[in-house]
Amino acid sequence: MxxxxxxxxxxxxxxxxxxxxxxxxxxxxxxxxxxxxxxxxxxxxxxxxxxxxxxxxxxxxxxxxxxxxxxxxxxxxxxxxxxxxxxxxxxxxxxxxxxxxxxxxxxxxxxxxxxxxxxxxxPRYDPNMHILKDIVQSGQLGNVYYVETGGGRRRGMPGGTFIRKELAGAGALADIGCYSLDLAMNALGYPKPVTVSAYASNHFGTNPLYHPEASKFEVEDFGVALVRFDNGIVLNFKISWAMHMDTLGATMFLGTDAGLKVTPAGKGPWSGVWDGGIGSMTLYHDIRGHHTESPIPLKEHNVNxxxxxxxxxxxxxxxxxxxxIPASQIVRNQAVIDGILRSAELKREVQIELPANL
Missing domain, CATH: 3.40.50.720 (NAD(P)-binding Rossmann-like Domain)
Incomplete structure (x- = not known):
């Protein structure tokens, strides 16, 4: 070949x-x-x-x-x-x-x-990502109505081509945000996004205290959005290259019968985002009327x-x-990123228009 x-x-x-x-x-x-x-x-x-x-x-x-x-x-x-x-x-x-x-x-x-x-x-090739998707798709959570995903590095801003709008187009959203969106949307079966209300900023990238190329920093280093899908599910999305916080929280799938909390693997200022593997998974459900937390055993592996x-x-x-990983699916991921950037600039909710066949 x-x-x-x-x-x-x-x-x-x-x-x-x-x-x-x-x-x-x-x-x-x-x-x-x-x-x-x-x-x-x-x-x-x-x-x-x-x-x-x-x-x-x-x-x-x-x-x-x-x-x-x-x-x-x-x-x-x-x-x-x-x-x-x-x-x-x-x-x-x-x-x-x-x-x-x-x-x-x-x-x-x-x-x-x-x-x-x-x-x-x-990240889709991590065996534990398959477990996550299997749980969500199995119906064990009941009717999933709310998902929260994203990630945040306390410090983890790249430089060079990543921060120039004419080359990157976007910052944290394009670099690591697309991974978080894929984790959630893939587990859900890639529903069709219909609206986005978002905010984005670059307080850290443009500050020479935090970035050596602050004068050249042209993209966002933080973004947050509320995304609605055509099947009624709401996604709370958040991403950050840098912040004064240790985490933006776990990824969560809330269903009518159970909830699933997932944390990313890795430690240190560049960790905390979904460009790698899974650190833990916990199922929250009721057994005979009692609140129960069931850790999901993760698969140990050395998969590259x-x-x-x-x-x-x-x-x-x-x-x-x-x-x-077909583009016909990931076009919906791109639709969300596109919507976040438009909404953040316009400071209002925006509609997402996709062709009927996509």
Whole structure:
């Protein structure tokens, strides 16, 4: 299987190293808009036979089965469209896009070309995430009516391309907020969002006391929103790159028969968000009229979530099956982020308009 990589920054190295571990898979080319960067990438990773390009369209002219898109957020749209139109299957890093309209066009292009467009949410490959979804989907909670999710780092603000609006499009929402939304919405079966009322700020990123690139900080470092879905469920969402607090609380699913509380794994100022595994799960329910708390045993494992994401993409191409994490689903995740940004700017609730088929 012949693979190309578009964008050769840090995350691209993780993709390349995962591909290198797979049998009968070869990275045959890489592209980056910075002259010479792709050449340095293939050389440093020992990809002796891979070709390097400064234009991703030249890479797409090669005979490729699939591509990993590891570019800054704002270019996910164009590079994905170009790859799909060139007949390549696509694994695009999160977030899917910057705007909802871009996400819709990407999804429609995938359907029209018959090429897979899958999105890089590696936390889904944690075995305990499967347990969480199984519990929510089992009906054990009864009718789920309220969900609270998100996460907060006491200090965990990146820099560089992550904080420039022209490259990232958004800040904490696009970087780690999409993971929190995926955790909740995937467990719920990805209901359709209809309205969002939100607030966003960047008090920490723009303060030189807290960020060395404060003068260049252009995105949000905090966001909170109330999201309504077409099935009546309400989602209370919150995310933060930095704050004067240890946590923004656990993820909670409230149902008419039981409630589920879930905490993220990890410790330290960069933890507390859903870009990794699960720390604990507890079921709150009544037994014979008594309030009962039942810890859910977690599965101990050494699963490399990132590697599994790449392997699943390769296997899906080889087996001719659908996208492991389809853009047709994640477009609803992007719709929420788009709605939060619009609502925060307008300072009022906004409607989410999605095509009927999405």
């Amino acid at each position: 012949r693979i190309g990589i578009i964008g050769t920054g840090g995350i691209a190295r993780a993709h390349a190293n995962a591909y290198k571990q797979l049998e009968h898979v070869e990275v045959v080319g890489a592209a980056d808009v910075i002259p010479g960067k792709a050449a340095e990438f293939v050389q440093s990773l020992g990809l002796q036979d891979a070709r390097a390009f400064d234009d991703h369209r030249e890479l797409l002219a090669l005979d490729l089965d699939g591509v990993s898109i590891c570019t800054p957020n704002v270019t996910h749209y164009r590079t994905s469209i170009d790859a799909l139109e060139a007949g390549k299957h696509v694994l695009v890093e999160k977030p899917l896009s910057v705007t909802l309209q871009e996400a819709v066009e990407m999804t429609e292009t995938s359907a029209r070309t018959g090429r897979m467009l899958t999105v890089g949410f590696q 979530r990132f590697f599994e994401k790449v392997r699943d993409f390769v296997d899906a191409i080889r087996e001719g099956r659908g996208a492991p």
